[in-house]
Structure formats: C-alpha cells, structure tokens
Amino acid sequence: MPLINIKITNDGVTKEQKQQLIEGATQLMVDVLNKNPATTMVIIDEVDTDNWGIGTRQVTDLRKESGS
Amino acid sequence: MPLINIKITNDGVTKEQKQQLIEGATQLMVDVLNKNPATTMVIIDEVDTDNWGIGTRQVTDLRKESGS
Amino acid sequence: MPLINIKITNDGVTKEQKQQLIEGATQLMVDVLNKNPATTMVIIDEVDTDNWGIGTRQVTDLRKESGS
Amino acid sequence: MPLINIKITNDGVTKEQKQQLIEGATQLMVDVLNKNPATTMVIIDEVDTDNWGIGTRQVTDLRKESGS
Amino acid sequence: MPLINIKITNDGVTKEQKQQLIEGATQLMVDVLNKNPATTMVIIDEVDTDNWGIGTRQVTDLRKESGS
Amino acid sequence: MPLINIKITNDGVTKEQKQQLIEGATQLMVDVLNKNPATTMVIIDEVDTDNWGIGTRQVTDLRKESGS
Numbered sequence: 001m002p003l004i005n006i007k008i009t010n011d012g013v014t015k016e017q018k019q020q021l022i023e024g025a026t027q028l029m030v031d032v033l034n035k036n037p038a039t040t041m042v043i044i045d046e047v048d049t050d051n052w053g054i055g056t057r058q059v060t061d062l063r064k065e066s067g068s
Numbered sequence: 069m070p071l072i073n074i075k076i077t078n079d080g081v082t083k084e085q086k087q088q089l090i091e092g093a094t095q096l097m098v099d100v101l102n103k104n105p106a107t108t109m110v111i112i113d114e115v116d117t118d119n120w121g122i123g124t125r126q127v128t129d130l131r132k133e134s135g136s
Numbered sequence: 137m138p139l140i141n142i143k144i145t146n147d148g149v150t151k152e153q154k155q156q157l158i159e160g161a162t163q164l165m166v167d168v169l170n171k172n173p174a175t176t177m178v179i180i181d182e183v184d185t186d187n188w189g190i191g192t193r194q195v196t197d198l199r200k201e202s203g204s
Numbered sequence: 205m206p207l208i209n210i211k212i213t214n215d216g217v218t219k220e221q222k223q224q225l226i227e228g229a230t231q232l233m234v235d236v237l238n239k240n241p242a243t244t245m246v247i248i249d250e251v252d253t254d255n256w257g258i259g260t261r262q263v264t265d266l267r268k269e270s271g272s
Numbered sequence: 273m274p275l276i277n278i279k280i281t282n283d284g285v286t287k288e289q290k291q292q293l294i295e296g297a298t299q300l301m302v303d304v305l306n307k308n309p310a311t312t313m314v315i316i317d318e319v320d321t322d323n324w325g326i327g328t329r330q331v332t333d334l335r336k337e338s339g340s
Numbered sequence: 341m342p343l344i345n346i347k348i349t350n351d352g353v354t355k356e357q358k359q360q361l362i363e364g365a366t367q368l369m370v371d372v373l374n375k376n377p378a379t380t381m382v383i384i385d386e387v388d389t390d391n392w393g394i395g396t397r398q399v400t401d402l403r404k405e406s407g408s
Binding site: 151154155158159161162163173174175176177178179180181182 | 347387390391392393394395396397398400401
C-alpha cells in the first residue's frame with residue numbers, strides 16, 4: 001500500500017529509467033518494511049527547471065553558470 | 069475549506085468529466101462533513117502512464133499486456 | 137488506480153465519516169471515469185487549524201471571530 | 205531545509221515572475237524561521253484552469269463569466 | 273486561488289510564526305502575480321526530524337552532529 | 341535535487357527503518373539518474389490506518405478481517 005512520489009527535473013529521463021525508479025522504489029518498501037509490492041504505487045513528477053528553485057535560484061540558471 | 073487532489077492517468081479525460089469530478093468531490097464534503105462548497109477546492113493532476121507504476125510495473129506496459 | 141488526497145481541518149472527524157469519504161471518493165471515480173474501485177486509493181490528511189490559512193488568516197482565528 | 209510548493213493556474217507566468225516567487229518564498233523562511241536559504245527548495249506547479257475547481261466550478265468557466 | 277504548501281521540521285514553531293508565514297506567502301502571490309488574497313490558501317506541514325532526510329542522513333542526526 | 345515523498349501507514353516504523361528508507365531512496369537517484377546525493381531530500385509521511393482507504397475500505401478494517 002505504500003505510495004512513493006518522486007519529483008525530478010524534466011531532463012529527458014527515459015521510459016527505461018522511469019521503470020527502474022518504479023522497480024527500485026517498490027523493492028525498497030519490500031526490503032525495509034516487508035510491504036506487498038503488488039499494491040505499492042510510484043508516481044514520478046517531472047518539473048521544469050524554471051519551476052524549481054534552491055538557494056533562491058532557479059535550477060535553469062544554476063545549471064547555466066555551472067556549465068552542466 | 070477542504071482541498072481535494074485527484075491524481076489520474078492522462079487518458080483523454082474531457083472538460084465535462086473534470087467538471088463532474090469537481091462537483092462530485094465538492095458535494096461529498098457537503099454531504100459527509102457539512103463543509104461550505106464555496107470555499108472547497110479541487111485540483112486534478114493528469115499523470116503520464118510512463119510515470120505511474122503499480123506492482124513494480126509502468127501503467128503503460130500493464131495496459132499493453134491486458135489489451136485495454 | 138486513481139489516487140485521491142483529501143485535506144480537511146482536524147475537527148473530530150469520526151472513523152465512520154472517514155469511511156464515507158473513502159467510499160464516496162472511490163465511487164466518484166467509478167461513476168465519472170469508469171475506474172476500478174479495487175485499486176483506487178484515498179488518503180485523508182487532517183490539518184491543525186493553526187496550520188491552515190485563507191485570506192491571510194489562520195482558520196483558528198477566523199472561527200473564533202465567526203463564533204463557529 | 206524547508207520545502208515550499210506553490211500551485212497556481214497556468215496563465216503565462218514568466219521566468220522572471222517564477223524567480224521572484226522562489227526568492228520571496230525563500231526569504232520568508234529566513235525572516236520568520238531563521239532557516240538557511242541555501243537548502244530551501246521551492247517547486248512551482250502550474251495547473252490548467254480546466255483542472256482547478258472552486259465552489260463546484262472550473263476556473264475556466266468562472267473566468268469566462270467574470271470576463272477576466 | 274493560489275495554494276501554497278510549506279513543509280518545515282517540527283521545531284516548536286509558534287502560532288504567531290505560522291500566522292506570519294501565512295501572511296507572507298499570501299502577500300507574495302499578490303505582489304508577484306496580482307492574485308486575490310481572499311482566496312489564497314496556505315497549508316503548513318510540520319515534519320518530524322526522523323522523517324526528513326537530506327544527503328542520505330536524518331535531520332535528527334545531522335543536528336546532533338552539528339550541535340545545533 | 342530530487343525530492344522523494346514516501347507515504348506509509350503508521351505502524352511503528354523505527355528510526356532505523358526510516359534511515360534505511362532515506363538512504364535507499366537517495367541511492368536510487370544516484371544509481372538510475374546520476375543525481376547528487378548531497379542535495380537529495382526524502383520526506384516520510386506516516387498515515388493513520390483510519391485515514392487510508394483502498395478498494396472503498398479503510399486499512400484499519402481490511403487488517404482486522406485479514407487477521408494481519
């Protein structure tokens with residue numbers, strides 16, 4: 001029954017990577033809490049880098065400056 | 069003042085269906101809790117089927133297999 | 137698979153009322169979107185009235201003033 | 205470490221306005237709670253006006269009627 | 273109509289500080305986006321330091337080590 | 341920068357288990373998406389079983405019936 005919500009920036013995450021996130025997060029619930037994987041839900045939110053800020057700065061701008 | 073957040077897969081839900089969800093969720097707060105409908109908010113999030121997993125699987129793949 | 141999150145103030149909502157909210161929200165997904173009730177989840181968050189504001193005011197204070 | 209989530213309707217909010225929201229929300233944590241701005245995160249969600257309801261009505265329709 | 277959710281650790285934040293957070297977050301919506309304060313909602317979640325992690329560590333332990 | 345929110349029922353999850361959830365969720369972001377663990381946040385919400393429903397039923401009642 002656990003519910004995991006993963007928020008990441010929208011950087012071209014592939015369908016395969018999303019599948020890995022879903023599997024890994026579900027397995028974590030099994031390993032640590034002995035939860036039933038069949039009823040574990042994972043929802044991934046992809047957030048535009050203009051819409052995410054840390055340390056008062058937009059991620060868009062932080063990345064430009066760091067060249068990454 | 070209640071706030072209802074509905075998360076569903078993005079399957080071509082129509083504007084009319086969304087209106088029905090908003091009305092129904094608001095009425096539920098009135099019927100069960102005697103809340104004021106005027107200040108009840110409903111927010112609907114439509115999630116890509118690649119981004120939603122249950123039972124370790126992406127909904128995209130579960131639907132392919134079930135033919136639905 | 138829908139997920140409904142209901143946020144309400146913590147005003148002594150009973151177990152029976154919560155059951156009614158869960159049933160009603162699930163039925164709404166069935167009626168409007170033809171969703172499977174077996175995999176529909178509802179999570180209710182009860183929020184302290186000091187922690188909820190509307191119109192710049194805490195609900196705690198709004199209620200004192202209105203006498204309700 | 206605070207985390208602020210701002211949900212607004214998707215009305216052409218500019219990158220500059222989003223930057224102002226991020227700065228303002230972060231500064232609020234510093235001013236009121238003496239939090240460290242470097243680890244304060246802000247995430248902005250822009251919601252379609254069909255997907256947001258208040259008083260049983262979609263914001264899309266409320267705006268049409270009010271002419272705004 | 274904006275909705276602001278503030279998540280902070282549960283460190284004895286006072287009712288007055290919560291009122292300041294509600295006022296400040298609402299005013300930010302007015303100043304930056306010209307929103308109506310009367311329908312702006314703010315919800316504050318206080319999270320136990322055992323339940324919040326950053327950099328793989330619980331905030332409870334990070335604070336012990338830093339002596340803060 | 342990823343943010344992971346884990347919602348589970350409040351069943352006496354220990355501080356050590358929470359630490360394992362935080363580490364595991366953070367490591368998943370490193371392994372799959374090459375994210376920086378230092379800025380990855382995890383927040384765990386523990387939900388009362390009266391407040392969580394699946395298949396129209398409260399988890400409290402589902403557990404009584406299953407004897408688990």
